[in-house]
Amino acid sequence: ALGTLPAQARVDLRPTPETIAAEAIAGLSRTPKTLPSKYFYDARGSALFEAITRQPEYYLTRVERALLRARTAEIAAAVGAHAHVVEYGSGSARKTALLLAGLHAPVAYTPIDISRTALLEGSARLARRFPHIEMLPVCADFTRAVALPAPARQAARTLVFFPGSTLGNFQHDEAIALLAAMRATMGAGGAALLGLDRVKDPALLEAAYNDAAGVTAAFTLNLLVRLNREIGSDFDLDGFRHRAVYVPDRERIETFLVSTRAQTVRVGGRRFAFAAGEAMAVEVSHKYTPARIRALAAAAGLRLAQAWHAPDEAYSLCLLEP
């Protein structure tokens, strides 16, 4: 109901331990070994990501927020009144307040996140601040099809909000599939507002993913903490270290957990052998050029309707429409 705090998610499709174990085993069976980065975001992982956004080297969040604040009026004009805002991977939804405050009378807000703790904290905070916007939190892995709750009041338009350059965590084929799913969610009259990090000096990029305080390293290693707790694996946390490198040919940061010694890990009744120095791929963070953004959008049946750029084109907010 309007004006009440959502104490629970309207839809709760949190991945089960069986699903997590099956995906972990599938990744560990590949060469090179991989683990899905979406499982970074348990309660502690979401809190560590928040801490990353406060590190001096991690410019993305600050630059995106400043850009959103500076261009809210133009964005609101482009989106129009009475939108239903659907946010993919909302996390703690810290930037959403800027968007909801700037838009003209949005009717409803549907945050979708895999971390139930972050989802409910974020929507409770926004519900207090925006009592006239219907809150419809959905706990789900947004890479799988989710039937979204319908707002009580008819929206003029669905706006998919996908900030944080989270699209960058997907391979290009997966990104196209995700954009196509967003296009289905938004419908013919809809739009998507994406925050995308841009190709830049590799030194700046590598610093952002290797902060001096070691918060990103703790965030990466938390994946193993989470798997040990939830699926009973026995990763030795002292046996792996974080490494993030920019690969110019692929225009992306690649993050690994490197085995510090030869070791065997048990996961879901299976044993996986790691060689000393073996790198397990756990995350990619793509950086974008305007040409790449246009190509990905076009492949998903969308076009780049408008874009707003941070100083030095360090970061862009892109409005995609069918």
Ligand code: AVJ
């Ligand atoms: C989830 C896209 C916001 O890839 O930049 C931050 C996650 N990983 N530091 C990113 C992340 C390491 C982040 N986003």
